[in-house]
Amino acid sequence: MAAATLFISLLISGLTFWAVNTIGQDARMNDTRFGRDLGLLLAANSAPTIAEHNLSEVARNALRFYDSTSSVRYILYADEKGQIFLGIPFSEEAQVDNSLTISRRIQLPDNYDIYSQLPLVRQHLTPSGEVTDVFVPLTHKGKYLGVLAIGINPNPTTLTSSILTREITIAVFVSIWAMMILGAVFNALNITKPIKELLVGVKNIAAGNFKQRIDLPFGGELGELIVNFNEMAERLESYDEQNIEELTAQKAKLQTLVATIADGAVLLDTDLKVILANPTARRMFGWEGEELDNNILQYLPDFLTVQLTAPLNEIAAADSQEKEQTEQHKEFRITLSHPTQRTVRILLTQVLDQQRTDVKGIAMTVQDITREVELNEAKSKFISNVSHELRTPLFNIKSFIETLLEYGEDLTEKEQREFLETANNETDRLTRLVNEVLDLSRLESSKIYHLNPVDLAGPIEQTIRTYYLNAKDKKIELSQEIELDLPPVLGHYDLLLQVLTNLVGNALKFTKSGGKVVIRAYLLHPQTNQVRVEVSDTGIGIEPEDTEAIFHRFFRVENLVHTLEGTGLGLSIVKHIIEKHNSTVHLISEVGVGTTFWFDLATADDCVSNPVLGVR
Ligand code: ADP
Secondary structure, three states: OHHHHHHHHHHHHHHHHHHHHHHHHHHHHHHHHHHHHHHHHHHHHHHHHHHOOOHHHHHHHHHHHHHHOOOEEEEEEEEOOOEEEEEEOOOOOHHHOOHHHOOEEOOOOOOOOOOOOOOEEEEEEEOOEEEEEEEEEEEEOOEEEEEEEEEEOOOHHHHHHHHHHHHHHHHHHHHHHHHHHHHHHHHHHHHHHHHHHHHHHHHHHHOOOOOOOOOOOOOHHHHHHHHHHHHHHHHHHHHHHHHHHHHHHHHHHHHHHHHHOOOEEEEEEOOOEEEEEOHHHHHHHOOOOOOOOOEHHHOOOHHHHHHHHHHHHHHHOOOOOOOOOOOOEEEEEEEEOOOOOEEEEEEEEEEEOOOOOOEEEEEEEEEEOHHHHHHHHHHHHHHHHHHHHHHHHHHHHHHHHHHHHHHHHHOOHHHHHHHHHHHHHHHHHHHHHHHHHHHHHHHHOOOOOEOEEEOOHHHHHHHHHHHHHHHHHOOOEEEEEEOOOOOOEEEOHHHHHHHHHHHHHHHHHOOOOOOEEEEEEEEOOOOOOEEEEEEEEOOOOOOHHHOOHHHOOOOOOHHHOOOOOOOOOHHHHHHHHHHHOOOOOEEEEEOOOEEEEEEEEEEHHHHHHOHHHHEO
16 A cells, blocks of 8 residues: 555656656746847847947946846846956946946856857856856947847746646645555554454454454444444354253253163263263163273173273274264173173164264163063063963863764763863863963053943952852862942953952962962042952962062963963963053962952042043
């Protein structure tokens, strides 16, 4: 900018000086022409008088001439030898007191030719300004009489305008520079400072410091820019706060999610240092209350350390040269013995950065598959049980029918009947088994059962009737104790009948001769509107560690599997049916003393006032 200003100012000044010069030259030309004409005129006028030696007349004429114009600065007459004999204005000095007594020689220019008839004009500078000197030879009738020298002042108007122009040019030049300097100072004070502040502000904002504000009292466009900048920073700050709030909420949600998921979750960095371990993982590995701030291998049981060291290091050091990689996975199935016996599936997954180029860590998921394993085992056991259970009655049916077919004629009618009865019983057993499997799968589905008021005396009596002969055969006393005026319960008749059948069936199965089996039903407390149903026996009882497992599908107490018939489905069906009645089945048992299974049912009156329970 300074260079441009310098260039423009120099150009303007140059042009102006050129114009001034041109004007000066013009003026000089005019002065030359004017001086020459004036000289020729005065010389022509004076030459005859000089020839007559009438010097007083010459002096008079010259003085008149001098007084008539202000353009003439001096008039000098010199004789043919160059001796000045008249000079106007008169000198103050003694020798020139009288013009007629001047005794000085005229200083002619070098190139002045006294024999030339032409005047010579030249300009020279004196302390009081430029003078145009005109030298005109004085000749009369061909005789050279001397020289007339006239000094002409430059044209005052031209001079004034040229001086004025020059001064204006200088003034313009100076003012341009003054303005330039003033502009630079103004710029530095008014523009550079806020722009610098803005630059710092923008840098801070870019670095994430949204609290940045600019406090400068500027108006105009710059002021507007500062106001807009501050508004932008304010908006960014509020977005930032919102984002932080959202991020915090998101983090809290994720933390809650990680803390509550059923699977164990452990997050490791690439040095295998534990960054996060959720409560499930801590529980599974027995890390509760432990400070986990080191390499995970330090905290794992020895056998697991041996198994996981290589895969963990391999995943952490995975090649990040590839442009985009897919996470590596590794899966292990491990049985933990501490703190409890569990089978877990450990899944190691590589955590990549957003560009999916660098490994950021390892996510370790620990799934407790104990139940899955148990179920699979139970399922296999069930299949073998069911196969066994199916094979036995099928084999029996087939052998009795074959015998009847082949040797029926040789058998007595009584024997034939017994054979048929046995085949029939075996068919019933087969049917029961198949039905139980079907019942359970139906109960485990989300099928909705409509509950209606049921008078419990009905299914209880029907159960007693079903098992009457069985109990009699086993010499077991089978009885019922139903409270008088027992209100009807809200339930499903067939399902409740199945519950009682299964429980009484088990009670008779696991009670020795001479024992007792009782079905009880009574109102718990009038306020609660709940009816309690109990099935008690004086049987072999159940070990405390089995009291939970017996309700699992296919579970049968091991030592009884091959001694008494059963599928391991009866209690599981009971549990599901009672759950469909919004209740839970409980038991109390003592080995060798007996067992009581009990559950509570809502009375039908209660459910009228609480219709939600009406449909399930
Ligand atoms: P199962 O068809 O084998 O009887 P259940 O599911 O009905 O199957 O019962 C599971 C297991 O619970 C039985 O194998 C038995 O060991 C135990 N059990 C059930 N009822 C009784 C009882 N009244 N007394 C003792 N043990 C019982």
